[in-house]
Amino acid sequence: MSCEEIKTIIPLYIKHTATEEDISKVEEHLCICDTCRQYLAQLMDKPNAIPAITAPRIQEETLPAIPAGKDSNILEYIMLGIGVVVLLFVVFLLIKG
Numbered sequence: 046m047s048c049e050e051i052k053t054i055i056p057l058y059i060k061h062t063a064t065e066e067d068i069s070k071v072e073e074h075l076c077i078c079d080t081c082r083q084y085l086a087q088l089m090d091k092p093n094a095i096p097a098i099t100a101p102r103i104q105e106e107t108l109p110a111i112p113a114g115k116d117s118n119i120l121e122y123i124m125l126g127i128g129v130v131v132l133l134f135v136v137f138l139l140i141k142g
């Protein structure tokens with residue numbers, strides 16, 4: 046296996062998500078390769094530098110807006126009706142006065 050191949054497995058190796066086959070390949074390679082040993086040490090030092098290999102986070106679905114119930118519509122009509130009645134009453138008083 047080439048160093049490039051090993052370097053792609055090393056993040057999995059650190060996170061213990063590599064297959065047993067891969068683990069043995071990495072360990073064999075690390076015995077004979079200084080470069081990859083240093084690469085492994087680097088990643089161990091900086092876990093944040095490990096490329097993201099985990100599944101993307103599932104985005105929380107936003108709940109659809111709850112439509113206004115019929116009750117609130119009826120209330121609006123009642124308020125509107127009262128407003129109109131009051132307005133007509135005021136106009137009536139003005140005309141009469």
Ligand SMILES: [Zn+2]
Nearest residue numbers: 048078080081
């Ligand atoms: Zn190597």
